[in-house]
Amino acid sequence: MITIKDVEHVALLARLELSEDEKRVYTEQLANILEYASVLNELDTKDVPPLTHVLPLQNVFREDKVGEHLEPETVLARAPEREDRYFRVPRLV
Amino acid sequence: MDDLCYTPAHELGRLLREKKVSSVELTEAVFGRIDAVDEKVRAYLFLMREEAMVQARAVDAALAGGQQPPPLAGIPIGIKDNLCINGYETTCASKILKGFVPPYDATVIGSLKQQGAVFTGKTNMDEFAMGSSTENSGFFPTANPWDLERVPGGSSGGSAAAVSAGEAVMALGSDTGGSIRQPAAFCGVVGLKPTYGRVSRYGLVAFASSLDQIGPITRDVRDCAVLMGVIAGHDPKDSTSVPRGVPDYAGSLVADIKDFRIGVPREYTGEGIAAEVRAVFDQAVQVLTGLGATVEETSLPHTKYALPAYYLIAPAEASSNLARYDGVEYGHREPAEDIVASYKKTRSRGFGPEVKRRVMLGTYALSAGYYDAYYLKALKIRTLIKRDFDAAFERFDLLLSPTAPTPAFKIGEKVADPLAMYLSDICTLAVNMASLPALSVPGGFAGHLPVGIQFIGPPFAEERLLRAAYAFEQETGWVAKRPAL
Helix, strand or coil, X not given: CCCHHHHHHHHHHCCCCXXXXXXXXXXXXXXXXXXXXXXXXXXXXXXXXXXXXXXXXCCCCCCCCCCCCCXXXXXXXXXXXXXXXXXXXXXXX | CHHHHCXXXXXXXXXXXXXXXXXXXXXXXXHHHHHHHHHHHCCEEEECHHHHHXXXXXXXXXXXXXXXXXXXXXXXXXXXXXXXXXXXXXXCCCHHHCCCCCCCCCHHHHHHHHHCCEEEXXXXXXXXXXXXXXXXXXXXCCCECCECCECCCCCCXXXXXXXXXXXXXXXXXXXXXXXXXXXXXXXXXXXXXXXCCCECCCCECCCCCCCCEEEEEECCHHHHHHHHHHHECCCCCCCCCCXXXXXXXXXXXXXCCCCCEEEEEHHHCCCCCCHHHHHHHHHHHHHHHHCCCEEEEECCCCHXXXXXXXXXXXXXXXXXXXXXXXXXXXXXXXXXXXXXXXXXXXXXXXXXHHHHXXXXXXXXXXXXXXXXXXXXXXXXXXXXXXXXXXXXXXXXXXXXXXXXXXXXXXXXCCCCCHHHHHHHHCCXXXXXXXXXXXXXXXXXXXXXXXXXXXXXCCCCCHHHHHHHHHHHHHHHCXXXXXXXX
């Protein structure tokens, strides 16, 4: 059963800050959804391979050449904060 | 003028070529309609009025110069706000992307530009395409043009409502579990979810990458075929797009389905399907039988596992895809003391409740100790669902079902109960799990509300879907009905 502690742990992994109210609501809702998902355990899937993609796609290779790309200035212009040719972020440690 | 807004694109193309109407007149008519009704419908997040007029004048100039324009030249098209148009805000209806202006075009946008299409604006949606009602938009909900107290469906609710209300001639949507087909059904228009890999996803903001596809939302089946022909094809920028020739979809529209073998999976017509939807569906079966198709009951035995498996796989992929919204390179950032606090504040204020719920669920399903029990298990169920369809398509050319279990529901009705909301995708999401193409076409009415029927085909059988839907449409004429706005 999912607990408020699990929700707090997952929220940290997902980099979300939840209010006490949200924690309570999500604990209940996630428990309901996971309970609903437990129906999957009715099926024995020991010998069933997982399906990630249906189409028989292969690795796509190309020449290691510079192609079309965005100019650094175009990209940096969209940053919330920048310094010269860098993205600026708050203190890391 | 409203008649012009309700004329399908293939007809408008002829009027433009014969100079019976100009692209400027057509574009003005559509914006006139938007001005008259969008206050009520709220299909659009942003309008592109000025650029639309510039493009319309360019099309008129080309026509005056005696050029034979491509089929979609001068056609006003609404674009779901998770598709990037170079230089125009793209938010996915999320506060976290408010103000984000992409510096490139999605491949489908580039294809439409080459046609000379006119973009009307960006249509509303559930935030990051997560939802079935457009109520999860971070900005405002959209109303159903057939009943303003009801939802247009979702997540492509703005696109479907815009076409239904005459605020666009056609539109693009995206479909991860039913997000094109269910709103098309709720709004009485045509919606096609192509085979996975048929249309490039480059420039589509990712929700669940193994399930997402872009597709057309149109007034009739012919328009659907025309738009599909423009957006389909291989793209080196999307390595999951398939290097395979694009058929002449519009050319495949023959109103003849004699000898078509159509299967009706009993799991899609029984428990959970509203009586009034069932009644419309049964009539549709009669119509198809009358047209010479053989319609027989069949079974997709693992259907009841599709929804729970989907709600592990899609959130898992979403939690990974949405990790990129950290307020560093673009989008919204909340200031904070250190970077982890900034990530947390940015994401908590930027994402709405449903997005957070799915990110939480997906992170949980992928986290240490739960991966095998939830995510891997769901991927194995996905194999069983795919095998069900494979077996069915050995006997049938197409499968048929209702598109959604109910007609459009009331705004607010399901907001507090996520599971009840998820159930409105019960007829559509297994198709995404199996990567199949499926099309919703207006099948009739339940009272004043449209009801859609869904054709499902084997991979790359879009022509067959379009042909069956075309035959049905020609016989029934439901597409001619308009909402009284």
